[in-house]
Amino acid sequence: MRSSFVSFTLNGEEKELLIAPGQRLVDVLREQCGAMGTRNGCGQGGCGACTVHVDAVPMLSCLVLAELAEGCDILTIEGAARDRTLHALQEAFVAEAATQCGFCTAGMIMAAKALLDRDPAPQREAVVEALSGNVCRCTGYEPIIAAVLAAAAMLARLPAAAA
Amino acid sequence: MTRLRGRGISAVNYPTGMNLGGDPSQALIHATTTGNFVVTLSSVDLGQGLRTIMTQIAAEVLGVPPESVIIDTADTDTGPHCMGTFASRATHRIGNAIIMAATEARNALLDVAGEELEVAAADLETDGDGRIAVKGVPGKSISVLDAALAAHFKYGRTISGRGIYLKPRSYPDFETGAMDPDSCQAHACTIAEVEVDTETGEVRVLKLTSAYEIGRALNPMMVEQQIVGGSWMGMSHALYETTEPYYPDRAHGPVDFAEYLMPGPADIPQYDAVILERPSASGPFGAKGIGEMTANSPIPAIANAIFDACGVRIDELPITPEKLLRALDAAAVAPRR
Ligand code: FES
Ligand code: FES
Numbered sequence: 001m002r003s004s005f006v007s008f009t010l011n012g013e014e015k016e017l018l019i020a021p022g023q024r025l026v027d028v029l030r031e032q033c034g035a036m037g038t039r040n041g042c043g044q045g046g047c048g049a050c051t052v053h054v055d056a057v058p059m060l061s062c063l064v065l066a067e068l069a070e071g072c073d074i075l076t077i078e079g080a081a082r083d084r085t086l087h088a089l090q091e092a093f094v095a096e097a098a099t100q101c102g103f104c105t106a107g108m109i110m111a112a113k114a115l116l117d118r119d120p121a122p123q124r125e126a127v128v129e130a131l132s133g134n135v136c137r138c139t140g141y142e143p144i145i146a147a148v149l150a151a152a153a154m155l156a157r158l159p160a161a162a163a
Numbered sequence: 164m165t166r167l168r169g170r171g172i173s174a175v176n177y178p179t180g181m182n183l184g185g186d187p188s189q190a191l192i193h194a195t196t197t198g199n200f201v202v203t204l205s206s207v208d209l210g211q212g213l214r215t216i217m218t219q220i221a222a223e224v225l226g227v228p229p230e231s232v233i234i235d236t237a238d239t240d241t242g243p244h245c246m247g248t249f250a251s252r253a254t255h256r257i258g259n260a261i262i263m264a265a266t267e268a269r270n271a272l273l274d275v276a277g278e279e280l281e282v283a284a285a286d287l288e289t290d291g292d293g294r295i296a297v298k299g300v301p302g303k304s305i306s307v308l309d310a311a312l313a314a315h316f317k318y319g320r321t322i323s324g325r326g327i328y329l330k331p332r333s334y335p336d337f338e339t340g341a342m343d344p345d346s347c348q349a350h351a352c353t354i355a356e357v358e359v360d361t362e363t364g365e366v367r368v369l370k371l372t373s374a375y376e377i378g379r380a381l382n383p384m385m386v387e388q389q390i391v392g393g394s395w396m397g398m399s400h401a402l403y404e405t406t407e408p409y410y411p412d413r414a415h416g417p418v419d420f421a422e423y424l425m426p427g428p429a430d431i432p433q434y435d436a437v438i439l440e441r442p443s444a445s446g447p448f449g450a451k452g453i454g455e456m457t458a459n460s461p462i463p464a465i466a467n468a469i470f471d472a473c474g475v476r477i478d479e480l481p482i483t484p485e486k487l488l489r490a491l492d493a494a495a496v497a498p499r500r
Pocket of ligand 1: 039040041042043044045046047048049051060061062063127
């Protein structure tokens with residue numbers, strides 16, 4: 001099998017990359033695109049640290065073959081902030097002290113963002129459910145749940161376009 | 164199905180630092196031409212926030228804003244010696260080393276500023292915001308940047324400081340066994356409330372309420388992070404985590420995140436904590452170590468709460484449903500001890 005060119009959009013920017021067969025999306029993002037915010041934790045779908053959005057759906061980029069990203073719209077943590085303004089989730093993670101070592105944080109925020117994108121005013125149970133595939137060793141989860149709920153409240157006060 | 168509730172209490176004394184063969188850590192500080200201060204350490208930030216605490220301590224003693232402190236950690240080939248980040252020692256040992264280094268660097272800074280302003284260094288004060296002024300004469304001042312430039316380009320001097328904190332080795336007294344193994348002790352008390360399902364053997368922790376006496380909370384928000392994260396980790400050790408579930412037999416040991424059990428966001432209790440401050444004479448600004456004890460104190464509290472709920476005492480961790488059900492079965496056959 002030979003390498004092939006794969007085109008996708010990464011955080012709004014067109015990419016065309018030479019991809020070897022079997023290359024994982026997480027490695028392509030980190031090593032070929034320099035998007036180091038996405039973490040490679042377990043590499044087998046167990047920790048959620050590698051969560052990115054593929055066509056607005058949260059996916060574990062360690063389990064996605066990069067070749068399958070052809071024509072897709074990919075969003076990583078680097079694309080969460082806009083015009084040098086943090087996303088409400090990022091603001092809330094800082095305010096609620098929802099990060100310690102930070103290894104899980106990008107995946108947590110991308111998983112939470114997928115939730116808020118489809119359910120802007122979630123109940124606590126929905127937040128717990130949305131984060132249940134993401135492992136954190138440091139925070140005890142409560143500050144993360146609190147941050148997601150705080151971000152939802154923050155977004156509710158903003159004009160719709162800013163979300 | 165029967166669900167039984169119980170409550171358990173634990174009390175913990177936790178040493179800050181260890182005895183070893185003596186326990187030293189060093190810090191070196193120097194000013195750059197731009198008036199930033201680089202604090203060189205060999206200590207590691209594991210995610211607990213060591214860099215933040217060390218920045219606060221250095222900025223406080225130097226009298227400069229935290230933004231102008233640069234913490235350079237963890238090149239053990241080239242950095243000054245540090246025993247490491249363990250034994251809840253980092254804030255205490257390295258914090259004290261930084262206080263010593265920053266005091267020397269501050270004196271060097273004020274000497275240069277004094278020459279520039281033609282006053283004695285003892286008559287100067289820092290405003291913590293990047294300026295050095297004559298006491299009582301706020302108009303007569305110089306910026307830290309200009310003082311750093313003058314030191315480099317006019318006087319040919321370094322603005323720098325060396326610091327070390329050594330906890331000397333303590334040998335036990337031959338007669339009494341008395342010794343001084345640590346520098347101070349932090350204290351904690353945790354109350355755990357649990358619900359035991361006697362049919363499935365599952366334990367749910369409903370609430371963990373803790374009090375921590377830690378000398379001085381140098382950064383209260385980060386102290387709370389340690390307590391909440393530690394409460395979770397203690398619960399995880401008490402009920403979930405093991406690499407050898409049938410120790411010493413290695414059978415059924417987990418090999419990945421799917422098999423290594425930890426409580427997820429749906430399994431967490433309500434956390435509640437208060438922080439008490441009784442400053443330690445040897446601690447930097449009175450601080451003691453809080454790191455590890457937060458994961459220890461929940462464990463006996465949860466084990467005691469399980470005993471309170473269903474009358475069986477499990478003394479091997481983690482307290483799995485299997486162990487609990489076997490103990491309940493045994494207790495039903497034999498009369499309670
Ligand atoms: S790295 Fe993808 S789930 Fe752990
Ligand atoms: S902050 Fe360390 S793993 Fe979540």
